[in-house]
Amino acid sequence: MLKGLVLCGLLIMIWLIVQAAVFHLVAPRKAFASMLACFAPTVPLYLVLYVMTPADVGFLPSGFVGADWRLGLVNGLALQVLLFLTAGLFYSHADRSITVRLLIELARAPQQRLTLAQMQAVCGVEVLMADRLEIMLANRFLSAQGDRFVLTPKGWIGGSIGLAARKILRMKAL
Amino acid sequence: MKGLVLSAAALVLLVIGSAVALRFYRGNKEFRVFLGAFGAAGALYAGAFWLLPPDLGFLPAGWRETAALVDFGNGFLLLVLMFHGYWCFSYFACLSPSMSVMVSLRLRGREGMTRAEALAIQGSDQPVNLIFQRRLPKLLQGGYVREEAGAYRILAPGERVAALGSFLKRLINAQMIA
Numbered sequence: 379m380l381k382g383l384v385l386c387g388l389l390i391m392i393w394l395i396v397q398a399a400v401f402h403l404v405a406p407r408k409a410f411a412s413m414l415a416c417f418a419p420t421v422p423l424y425l426v427l428y429v430m431t432p433a434d435v436g437f438l439p440s441g442f443v444g445a446d447w448r449l450g451l452v453n454g455l456a457l458q459v460l461l462f463l464t465a466g467l468f469y470s471h472a473d474r475s476i477t478v479r480l481l482i483e484l485a486r487a488p489q490q491r492l493t494l495a496q497m498q499a500v501c502g503v504e505v506l507m508a509d510r511l512e513i514m515l516a517n518r519f520l521s522a523q524g525d526r527f528v529l530t531p532k533g534w535i536g537g538s539i540g541l542a543a544r545k546i547l548r549m550k551a552l
Numbered sequence: 553m554k555g556l557v558l559s560a561a562a563l564v565l566l567v568i569g570s571a572v573a574l575r576f577y578r579g580n581k582e583f584r585v586f587l588g589a590f591g592a593a594g595a596l597y598a599g600a601f602w603l604l605p606p607d608l609g610f611l612p613a614g615w616r617e618t619a620a621l622v623d624f625g626n627g628f629l630l631l632v633l634m635f636h637g638y639w640c641f642s643y644f645a646c647l648s649p650s651m652s653v654m655v656s657l658r659l660r661g662r663e664g665m666t667r668a669e670a671l672a673i674q675g676s677d678q679p680v681n682l683i684f685q686r687r688l689p690k691l692l693q694g695g696y697v698r699e700e701a702g703a704y705r706i707l708a709p710g711e712r713v714a715a716l717g718s719f720l721k722r723l724i725n726a727q728m729i730a
Contacts, residue, residue: 379617379626401725409724444618449553453626460633467640472720477687478713482721484697484706485714491705494684503649503674503681510650511670519654526664529657536651537658543645544655548574549582 380442381435382454385427389420390461397465408517409473410466417462424458425451476506553615554608555627558600563634566593570642580686586642590635597631598624649674649683 397416406412428451433443472478483500484492492500499505511527514520519533529537570589577585601624606616617623645651652673657665674682688704691697696710706714720726 380619380622383622383626398723401723405725442619442622445553445616446614449615453556457626457630457633460630460637464633464636467636468720469724470640472717472724473726475717476683477691478717480687480691481696481706481710481714482717484704485711485718489705490711491700491703493703494688497704498681498684503671503683506649506683507653507667507671507674510653511667514650514653519650520657523664525666527653527657527667527670528662528664529654533654534658537654540645540651540655541658543642546571547642547646549642549646 379445379450379453380438381431381433382428382450382452383457384435384438385424385431386454386458386461389424389427390458390465393417393420393462394465409469413462413466413469420458421455424455428454476501553611553617553623554604554606555601555617555623555625556630557608557611558597558604559627559631559634561600562593562597562631563638565596566590566635567638569593581690582643583639586635586639590639593631593635594628597628601627647686 393416397413400406400412400416401409404412433447434440479501480497483497484490487496511520514533515522515527518530519536520527521530566589569592570585573585573589574582606620607613617626653665653670656670656673688697691704691710692699694709695707696713697704697706699705
């Protein structure tokens with residue numbers, strides 16, 4: 379099992395370095411699509427490395443080798459995908475968090491203070507929603523019909539998932 | 553494999569437990585419910601791992617991890633990652649402004665909505681919109697900002713979060729829109 383963990387950890391590290399370079403050199407408009415494109419080759423690479431390397435990867439103590447190789451293979455692959463998704467969520471936190479954005483604006487402001495009206499002007503609902511609507515249009519969750527927004531099939535699925543989650547989890551906007 | 557099985561069981565209990573707890577929770581600090589559920593699930597996982605036999609009474613011999621520490625750590629790591637995903641999904645699905653637009657459109661059917669109607673979902677017509685109504689009290693209570701003379705001033709903990717946020721934004725080359 380440890381072999382799969384070592385290989386997936388190695389590949390995730392390489393992917394993170396490549397992805398950071400891509401973000402800085404190319405600045406992709408669709409960040410998640412770029413992340414997916416860079417991550418995708420690591421899946422077959424993991425499978426090839428798992429098959430080609432010895433059970434102890436050349437350095438693991440014998441006590442860490444022994445479980446069924448298929449279990450180690452699937453476990454490592456599942457962990458690799460989960461780490462990718464977690465990295466995607468961290469990207470989302472850094473890029474989209476409203477609270478962090480608000481605090482950055484406050485830290486940058488003269489004397490590090492803003493009135494409510496100033497805060498609403500720099501990161502209020504108009505600025506935020508203009509940003510979000512543009513992202514949802516670009517990612518084809520919404521389409522524009524005249525002056526109205528409507529859901530695309532992809533957006534309909536997203537909205538249905540959100541609706542179901544809100545019925546089950548009952549978290550409140552306030 | 554023992555760690556994986558127990559981790560999956562703990563995750564199922566965590567999801568059910570937090571969903572039930574959220575139905576009874578009346579405050580607006582839902583993260584406490586999630587962290588409490590995770591704490592309970594983690595303790596349950598560790599306790600079960602300690603108490604139950606290596607094969608759990610049904611695992612084939614070949615599926616048993618020889619190093620108990622690796623088995624435990626692997627299961628716990630998966631539990632942490634799955635919990636993080638579930639937590640993020642819950643917040644996004646229930647509170648995200650983008651999801652609020654999609655849910656409203658889903659309920660409206662083909663009618664669609666204008667930009668002004670999308671803004672109104674977030675209380676743009678109110679003196680303090682929903683985005684600030686939810687966040688400002690938490691930032692004040694948490695000691696991240698202070699209210700003084702009709703304005704909000706950032707405090708040291710808030711500065712640390714802002715510095716971390718700025719660092720992460722530089723790392724991913726994200727642009728500030730405002």
